Amino acid sequence: xxxxxxxxxxxxxxxxxxxxxxxxxxxxxxxxxxxxxxxxxxxxxxxxxxxxxxxxxxxxxxxxxxxxxxxxxxxxxxxxxxxxxxxxxxxxxxxxxxxxxxxxxxxxxxxxxxxxxxxxxxxxxxxxxxxxxxxxxxxxxxxxxxxxxxxxxxxxxxxxxxxxxxxxxxxxxxxxxxxxxxxxxxxxxxxxxxxxxxxxxxxxxxxxxxxxxxxxxxxxxxxxxxxxxxxxxxxxxxxxxxxxxxxxxxxxxxxxxxxxxxxxxxxxxxxxxxxxxxxxxx
Numbered sequence: 233x234x235x236x237x238x239x240x241x242x243x244x245x246x247x248x249x250x251x252x253x254x255x256x257x258x259x260x261x262x263x264x265x266x267x268x269x270x271x272x273x274x275x276x277x278x279x280x281x282x283x284x285x286x287x288x289x290x291x292x293x294x295x296x297x298x299x300x301x302x303x304x305x306x307x308x309x310x311x312x313x314x315x316x317x318x319x320x321x322x323x324x325x326x327x328x329x330x331x332x333x334x335x336x337x338x339x340x341x342x343x344x345x346x347x348x349x350x351x352x353x354x355x356x357x358x359x360x361x362x363x364x365x366x367x368x369x370x371x372x373x374x375x376x377x378x379x380x381x382x383x384x385x386x387x388x389x390x391x392x393x394x395x396x397x398x399x400x401x402x403x404x405x406x407x408x409x410x411x412x413x414x415x416x417x418x419x420x421x422x423x424x425x426x427x428x429x430x431x432x433x434x435x436x437x438x439x440x441x442x443x444x445x446x447x448x449x450x451x452x453x454x455x456x457x458x459x460x461x462x463x464x465x466x467x468x469x470x471x472x473x474x475x476x477x478x479x480x481x482x483x484x485x486x487x488x489x490x491x492x493x494x495x496x497x498x499x500x501x502x503x504x505x506x507x508x509x510x511x512x513x514x
Contacts, residue, residue: 239296242390243377245312245370249332251325251342252279253318253349254376261380262292279325279371280338282345285352288379299357299381308382311390312369313422318346318361324368327418331447346372353379388427401431407493408432409486411442417449420456433457442485444474462489 250256255265256276265273266287273281290298296306317323325334325342334342350362353375361367366374366384374384391397412425420426425441432439438459443450446463453461464481465474474481 240307240309242309242311242394243382245310245366245373245377248371248373250279251329251332251334251346251371252277253282253346253372254370254374254379255279255282255349257373257376258288258293258379261297262290262294264289264292279345280341282349283341285345285348288352288356290380293380297380299379305381308377308380309390310366310369310374310377310382310384311387312366312374312384314365314369314384314386315422316366316368316370316374317363318367318372318375319343319350320363323362324372327368328371331414331416331418349375387422387424391424391427397428397431401435401437405432405437408437408439409442410439411482413443414445414447415441415443415450415453415461416447417452419450420452425453425458426456429453429457440489442482442489460489 255273259265259275259277265277265282265285266289267273267284268286269284270286273285296304297308298305316327323343323346325339325346329339329342330336346368347362349372350360350367353361356379361375361378364374364378364384366386367378368374369384378384388397408428410425410428412419412423415425420429429439429441433456439457441453441458441461442464443461444464446461450461462485464478464485466481466484469477
């Protein structure tokens with residue numbers, strides 16, 4: 233939305249395969265990252281390169297996108313998972329690095345890089361952002377957005393506003409189907425699958441979740457309200473094949489699931505029928 237002076241922008245900060253603290257985004261906007269030898273880091277700067285970061289120059293970023301209190305600045309809202317932190321034991325590199333394929337040594341380097349960025353961000357913003365809720369969203373994109381004045385907002389609250397998720401559950405559904413790329417121990421920590429499951433459980437609605445992969449800790453979703461979950465993969469395959477076949481894999485999994493639901497309904501119907509016809513003891 234915009235008027236004569238103000239422009240508002242909502243940025244969706246979902247899953248990411250990198251941990252660069254939002255460096256790539258800032259560089260795309262014109263920021264320059266300078267190392268301890270006064271050399272500019274290459275574009276794009278990978279997460280590990282931030283270990284040597286000494287300064288961020290925002291001079292080439294559009295004035296309305298710079299961190300300031302000017303009335304005509306673009307108002308940026310970062311819609312993200314507030315449970316994702318930049319640093320610490322629950323920092324983005326430690327939690328999501330292994331999930332995205334980072335080795336233990338790479339996780340150490342990325343964690344050190346995020347700590348370096350956090351110290352510099354504290355100098356720029358005047359506050360410690362290392363464990364600000366949402367600072368680690370999208371591989372640390374939350375931090376990059378904070379550096380240009382964004383406000384971090386819980387994903388569920390934003391989706392409620394923009395898509396009226398709460399009203400979806402006003403209808404008396406029997407089953408709700410949802411999906412997630414990976415279901416694991418992190419799925420209940422601020423991700424939409426967990427939010428949907430909790431809302432459905434409050435209304436006594438069963439949730440079935442489909443996923444590309446099922447990893448360690450997925451069973452924790454039962455406690456959140458997911459009645460059942462299944463991977464859509466029907467045989468060992470490469471990531472490229474899975475992406476190419478996503479549509480057919482999802483359709484086939486949905487059909488198999490509904491066939492099992494039909495079996496359950498049939499058995500239930502038979503039980504009720506037997507109860508109705510059973511002789512009553514004198």
